[in-house]
Amino acid sequence: MVLFAVAGGAFIAATTLTAVVISADIPERSGDAAPPVSPLAAIATTEASRPVGPPACLIGTWRSIEEYTTYKFYTDQPPFAFTGRGRFLILRPDGTGGERREAFTQIGRHRGNEQRMVSDGTYEFRWSADAKAITYQGPVTASMTFRYYDQRGLLNTQPLQPDPNWKEVDQYTCTSTRLTETGTTGTGYRSVWVRTKETGVYG
Numbered sequence: 001m002v003l004f005a006v007a008g009g010a011f012i013a014a015t016t017l018t019a020v021v022i023s024a025d026i027p028e029r030s031g032d033a034a035p036p037v038s039p040l041a042a043i044a045t046t047e048a049s050r051p052v053g054p055p056a057c058l059i060g061t062w063r064s065i066e067e068y069t070t071y072k073f074y075t076d077q078p079p080f081a082f083t084g085r086g087r088f089l090i091l092r093p094d095g096t097g098g099e100r101r102e103a104f105t106q107i108g109r110h111r112g113n114e115q116r117m118v119s120d121g122t123y124e125f126r127w128s129a130d131a132k133a134i135t136y137q138g139p140v141t142a143s144m145t146f147r148y149y150d151q152r153g154l155l156n157t158q159p160l161q162p163d164p165n166w167k168e169v170d171q172y173t174c175t176s177t178r179l180t181e182t183g184t185t186g187t188g189y190r191s192v193w194v195r196t197k198e199t200g201v202y203g
Contacts, residue, residue: 001089001099001136001168001181001191054095054129057174062089062193069189073108073115073148081188082108082117089193097127097136101144116149123160129172134181136168 064087070079084106091097101119108115121144126137144160170181176195183189 001134001170054091054093054127055131055174056093057176058091058129058134058172058179059093060091061196061198062091062179063087063196064089064191064193066192067106067189068191069106069183069187071106071108071117071187073110073117073150077110079187080108080110082106082115088196090198091127095126095128096124096140098122098124113151118147118149120145121160123162132171133184134170134172136166136170138162138164138166 065085067084067087068081070081072079073082084104086102087104088100088102089097090099100122104119106117121142123139123142123144125139128135139162142160142162146158146160148155148158169184170189171184172179172181174180178195179193181189181191181193
């Protein structure tokens, strides 16, 4: 998920020292005040009869160990690649989910210089899945801030602006301990997640 992005947000900074314009329109998980996602806890329904839920393998809490996507960082330059790791994701069996970021840093390189996007906060979303694809929608609530840097230092700070119409579909494969996602929007997004012990192992 790219916010995200969460997910597919557009993060844009001008290359001049004066006008810096950044938009984050998810969050790639992927971008305002929300109840914290932590402590992460799966919510189980107690109804005697219930509809078929999402694939059990996906349910639980995850931490990213590898992420790749492209962003249009500068208004007058083409998109380029960013990598990162360390987002936290929860997928609950009732079709709700959340993401937590703690100084989550995505790093890119352009014309020999390093660019960074650093994000902190939480957001909640809805999700559904079949055997091959997972769909994210929302976010329902969000409290997240992005900071943008290049060789000149901090360019701008921008809160996530939630888009209630945001929808992202990613292809996935899943085992009991590992989840991989591949984006379908042309950003090149892919990610690898490992299950954490915050809600145990499902599937």
